Amino acid sequence: MTSHNKPPTLQDVARDAGVSCNTASVVLNGSRSNTRVSEATRERVIRAAANLSYVPNAMARGLAQKRTQAIGILFGVAAGSTDYVTNPYMTGILQGVLEAAGDAGHCVTIYTQGWVSAKVSAPLFRDGRTDGVLVIAPPATADILSGLSALGIPLAAVACEAEVLNIPSADVDNRAGVELVVRHLIHLGHSRIALITGEADMSSTALRTDAFTSAMRDAGLQPDRQLYARCNYSGEGAERAFLSLWNMQDRPTAIFACNDAIAAGVARAARSIGAAIPDELSLVGFDDVPTASMVTPSLTTVRQPLQMIGAEATQMLLGRIAGEVYPATPRLFSPALIVRESTGKVCSR
């Protein structure tokens, strides 16, 4: 009906209730002197507020108490790129973040500017818009965490090396995930197992590579460095990586791709040259994105509880904002191996 009417202020509530601003504030906040307000007054205030559909102005409140009830989220990607929101890993995390933040009554603000450098970007996060920032999977080479941390901004992170900076973080248990994969493949009789990793500067790359090497050793297999290839987590370069492995004289019988996008690229490349999965080549991915179950052959992969990881990191951030202290070691979540059609017994040829 009445359009463009200004939102009611605390003053309006106070006036309608016949009390001072202060009293209204105290009542509505349920703050300390809560009990020192007569029932009658309290009720009048509450009623007046309800009648006006009063909602406190977040800016004013934020200014006064230096708390905004909002957290910021920063995806560890280059400035200008917004692909992250369509990436199933990121959106899985984001869902957990939104849930946890929502439960705590906080809004989630996405900083749209992207990271340039600590010098340029970090100060932007001191604009008082958010109470803290959640950093998702930043490249190890970026100075995001150190830059924000140096300014004293409350922080939590997902999937990265945050321990040295004493920043609470959550992640999948990469080592456990890789072990599930390697054991599964070995159980199927594979011994020449190749690894295709993503970007070198992602913490998961180092963790998964290490874990892979260890798991192979633990199984009594000599890891062959020739069987380690690299491309991008986006899947870009997966075909080339696959071909280089496939064209070896002693080609692998199985490939562990460090995420499902890479695995999809490998599957496509394999099909295009007529390499049969899983008959000639077993393939495993990581993440269990929705597509993994829909492709043919469906993809054996490692599922990580993205939502839980995002929620946990958010809760730690909210805790940190409230002054709590967390251990610096990342909170790890157990992965699960989802066996589908892309892996099979090693072919005897």
Add this chain to the structure above:
Amino acid sequence: MTSHNKPPTLQDVARDAGVSCNTASVVLNGSRSNTRVSEATRERVIRAAANLSYVPNAMARGLAQKRTQAIGILFGVAAGSTDYVTNPYMTGILQGVLEAAGDAGHCVTIYTQGWVSAKVSAPLFRDGRTDGVLVIAPPATADILSGLSALGIPLAAVACEAEVLNIPSADVDNRAGVELVVRHLIHLGHSRIALITGEADMSSTALRTDAFTSAMRDAGLQPDRQLYARCNYSGEGAERAFLSLWNMQDRPTAIFACNDAIAAGVARAARSIGAAIPDELSLVGFDDVPTASMVTPSLTTVRQPLQMIGAEATQMLLGRIAGEVYPATPRLFSPALIVRESTGKVCSR
């Protein structure tokens, strides 16, 4: 280094530059009286600000000028649900929103509380946290648009009936998309074409159903109401819908599913009972989500420029906030038919 240091204020800048707060403000904002500041002063201020890595406090600025440089985004879903962020349609739109907002230097705040009712939820959007709200694909039955509009909150929308409320909106040209589908199928020789729609209260359902009926008529075909089925856009119920169609004595030779998730459900159900796609049944989806190209058989579908739609709606919202006026008729974007493997010539049996 120095942790927990408070962010520099305008005062700090002014002090360092040896000017008053006011002057510093004027210089840094490049506001009107811009020219009435001496070069020397201006430079000192700028330098001081740079040295301090000064960033204006968004709360204070927001309070003073009633503009926050942030837009809110509200996905038209039930309270408590956060699935939307993992839905490719929503994330495609979101990507466009983030880009357009980022280009304009605005943050994007996701309201995490979900919509309950106009009475309960609308006032929350008057908390001054954002300058306006973008509403994405709300159900026609929800009072989101009317509720927010009644409070005078600047609004723009995606994929909904916003015309009566005079709210600018953007969407794919549903009619054109459906026509592409129907013509394609008819061209392949199909005449018994079934339609499976999503929720009845989504604007796209009515639009696509209407367009389908018209397109059939235009082609000289009598649309058969028996061939209209319904399920959810999530794909839930698609199997049942498919079976009911498939078990008719005079079953359809083609199915147009109103989105790719529904089409995926149909494909799964068809496979499970051994109905061959496209030999016995042609199948078309809508949206062209990433999975559409990866499944077997790959899905013929209608691609909509989600990013552009999201970006356009965002620009209109920003325009509205700035006082611009837009026509109430939705801005429509052309879809494209992506022909893949799931459609083929009608089988002569």
Add this chain to the structure above:
DNA sequence: ATGAAAGCGCTAACAC
């Protein structure tokens, strides 16, 4: 060309 002063809406000391 620059500064002083008021106020945005709220909270939090402190008086009464």
Add this chain to the structure above:
DNA sequence: GTGTTAGCGCTTTCAT
């Protein structure tokens, strides 16, 4: 129990 006062950091008239 309740009201008064003084900011939070910034913008914006209005003087000078």
